[in-house]
Amino acid sequence: MSEDQRPSPKFKPVSLFVTCIVDAIYPQTGVSVVEILEHLGVEVRFPMGQTCCAQPAYNSGFWEDARVVAKQFLRAFADAEVIVTPSGSCATMVRHYYPELFKDDPEWRDQAIWASNITWEFTEYLVDGLGVTDLGAKMPPTKVAFHDACHGLRGLGLKGQARQLAESIDGVTVNEMKGADQCCGFGGLFSVKMSEISGAMLDEKIEAIEASDSDMILTGDCSCMTQINGGLSRNQKTRRAVHIADLLARGLKNA
Numbered sequence: 418m419s420e421d422q423r424p425s426p427k428f429k430p431v432s433l434f435v436t437c438i439v440d441a442i443y444p445q446t447g448v449s450v451v452e453i454l455e456h457l458g459v460e461v462r463f464p465m466g467q468t469c470c471a472q473p474a475y476n477s478g479f480w481e482d483a484r485v486v487a488k489q490f491l492r493a494f495a496d497a498e499v500i501v502t503p504s505g506s507c508a509t510m511v512r513h514y515y516p517e518l519f520k521d522d523p524e525w526r527d528q529a530i531w532a533s534n535i536t537w538e539f540t541e542y543l544v545d546g547l548g549v550t551d552l553g554a555k556m557p558p559t560k561v562a563f564h565d566a567c568h569g570l571r572g573l574g575l576k577g578q579a580r581q582l583a584e585s586i587d588g589v590t591v592n593e594m595k596g597a598d599q600c601c602g603f604g605g606l607f608s609v610k611m612s613e614i615s616g617a618m619l620d621e622k623i624e625a626i627e628a629s630d631s632d633m634i635l636t637g638d639c640s641c642m643t644q645i646n647g648g649l650s651r652n653q654k655t656r657r658a659v660h661i662a663d664l665l666a667r668g669l670k671n672a
Contacts, residue, residue, distance in 0.1 A: 423534050426546040430460035432497035434490075434511075434536075436504045437469050438639045446639060449666035450503050450539055456669055457549060466493035471518070472510040476605055480518065484525075487518055491528050499546075500536040503662050505569020506605075506638050508538040513572055538569060539662055540637055544578040551585035554668025559586075562594035562631035564622070564645060564658060566638035570598055579637055579661045586668045594629040596621065603644035619648045626656060634658040 431454055435447040454461050471486035490511070494500055502508050515529040543549045561583055569575035576598075584591050602608060602618030622645060626634055636642055636658050645658040 426499040426501075426535070426537060426542060429498040430462055431499045431501045431542075432462045432464055432494055434467060434470070434494070434500050434502040434507065435463070436502055436507050436639070438643070439503060442643065443639050443660070446503055446660045446662055449660070449662040450501070452666045452669065453543075453552065453662060454501070456552065457543075457547070462497075464493040464497070468493070470507045470510045472507065472514075473605060475510065475514060475518065484518055484522075487515060487529070488525060491515075491525065491532055494532060495528075497532075497535060499542075500532065501539055501542045502536065503539040503660065504638050504640075505538045505566050505573055505575050506640060508536055508541075509568040509572035511536040538573055538575060538637065540578040540582060541573060541575055544581055550581040552582070552665055552669060553672050554586040554665055555672040556586050556588040556664075556668050557671075558588050558590075559633070560590045560592055560631045561633055561635050561664070562592050562626070562629040563597050564594070564601060564626075564634050564636040564641055565598045566636055566641045567600050567604070569637050575637060579635065582661060582665060583635060586665070587672075589664075589668075592630045594625055594631065594634070596625045599625070601641045601644045603640050605640070608644065615644075619644060623648045623652055623654065627654065632656070633664075635661050635664060637661055 439447045451461050468489055469486050471483040474483035512533045515533050519525040519529040537546050580591055583589055601622045602615035608615040642658045
């Protein structure tokens with residue numbers, strides 16, 4: 418099924434896939450997503466059996482282990498009508514790699530394809546799925562720049578959606594950052610296996626952030642946010658990367 422043939426997510430309850438890193442480190446980002454969806458009148462469900470999307474094992478070449486984890490995801494979301502996640506990385510895993518992971522397994526292949534077709538990244542769901550770009554949010558004068566996370570940008574074509582949402586916030590100005598689409602160096606296990614290269618890539622990202630005309634950096638993946646903020650903190654910089662959902666939720670409270 419092509420991207421433009423996916424079933425519409427409108428008027429359906431959303432099952433939130435919060436992701437490992439949000440659950441463990443950034444629970445407020447998950448809360449922000451729920452607040453925004455409920456503000457729009459969307460019913461939000463949270464399958465308690467959810468764990469990981471299996472991406473770490475998959476990217477490491479441990480496909481059998483990845484299948485075990487992915488099967489738990491498919492069981493947990495078996496009753497979902499729409500799956501939304503605040504992560505382009507995890508959404509890409511389900512959308513593009515679940516069908517590949519189970520291509521030779523007739524028992525799970527159809528369920529993997531089904532999950533792929535109903536999974537949406539958060540900003541993609543709002544803008545492309547619901548047609549919502551303006552939440553009526555408001556902020557004090559704030560200049561933002563974007564870091565385009567690799568999986569979301571290259572795997573799902575995510576770029577304009579988050580910018581449209583940010584530009585609609587009263588008081589927010591979006592200024593493009595040089596190298597916005599350049600990797601921050603995290604790359605999951607890449608940052609562990611290739612730490613020196615990862616660190617050099619991060620240094621370039623920090624330089625770009627410092628040269629940008631912005632008060633904060635927005636991104637759609639908490640993994641990139643962790644990498645970038647770690648670099649900013651170690652370099653004693655004051656700016657921080659913020660998940661787009663957290664800025665939108667903050668703007669709703671101000672409105």
